[in-house]
Amino acid sequence: LAPEAWLRADGGPRYLQLRRRLERAISEGLLEPEAPLPPERELAALTGLSRVTVRKAMRSMADDGLIVQRQGSGSFVAPRPRRVEQSLSRLTSFTEDMARRGLRTTSEWLERGRFLPAPQEVLALALGPNDMVARIARVRMAGGEPMAIERAALPLDVLPDPEAVQDSLYELLERHGKRPVRAIQKLAAINLGEEDAALLGVEPGAAGLSIERTSYLASGRPVEFTRSIYRGDKYDFVAELRFSE
Ligand code: 16G
Incomplete structure (x- = not known):
């Protein structure tokens, strides 16, 4: 020092x-x-x-x-956060999930601004050929420990000023009446590449979960497409299942 x-x-x-x-x-x-x-x-x-x-x-x-x-x-x-149980049936934000466990969240920003969309983002958000997106990419920390990398893309009219996102994206969207109410999520097991492992403070090759979320307004309009990588050693994902004929 x-x-x-x-x-x-x-x-x-x-x-x-x-x-x-x-x-x-x-x-x-x-x-x-x-x-x-x-x-x-x-x-x-x-x-x-x-x-x-x-x-x-x-x-x-x-x-x-x-x-x-x-x-x-x-x-x-602060003590190291233990494994986190994450419900797969509620549409919550990272900030809310961690707050419920008494953990404060911080972000390490990787990107925040207006960008040309990736093809996957164009499809998920039903964008026109010349539309740009608001992209916010960050390492999400809880209690000072990296938990996940998130790369979110939103249509510019939904998030005109990406710089305005401080901690919680959903809180900002809620204030503007644009918080999504429904989402489709896809999970896949991965081994972390060198770069992502370094961002998450684990060894390259460590287990991770890749999660893609497309979320929608009540009108059915897609407003968020987020690709996340969660640490495999930190999360248990839990879903309630019901039998129906
Ligand atoms: C969750 C969502 C992510 C959303 C974020 C908003 C998953 C896999 N991802 O992390 O899509 O953008 O919450 O959190 O659950 P925030 O309001 O704290 O920024």
Whole structure:
């Protein structure tokens, strides 16, 4: 945490620079889940930052569930999320799914903007020949741990300003009366390629689930086509089945 090493970094407020530095230490495994963080006063001395700045960095990380602050005993890296049971019969958002388990979500953005659609997106979203799409691609984190990679494409009139998506896509769509009410999902087992494995913090070749979701408004119009890759070591997908003749 030598001051020169991070002060030159990518700028922005100093507390965010410190936060990013600590996040990196966590994601690179220098700070393991549940490990204690150095006391505020020590972090301030190490970095040359004021204690107010250090406290602000810690508070923002605690708010996002990356660390846990315990009165009297200091701060700890958040525990590793256990396997997650995910229902296959409800149309929920990642943010809602994780919140129900007491986990805060964050995103690492890979892409966010207007793009030419891939052929699969043109078909799924019933786009015209010259239509662009809003694409948002991100690594979805829960409690500071990568859980899935998601690449969502939406028609531009549904999401005119992709940059406006902060954390929850569905929450934004809901505010504009465009939250999907029905979806078709396809699941397939895969082995993670090198790039995806690195993004998810697992070994190349590890098991994953590829999920494609096309979701629709009540009118039947498709509004979202999302390709996701979920970590196989984190998810159990559960569906209720009924017998009918
Ligand atoms: C889920 C959906 C994804 C949707 C996202 C919205 C699956 C496989 N995928 O992750 O299609 O875009 O939720 O979540 O379930 P958000 O509102 O937190 O951005």
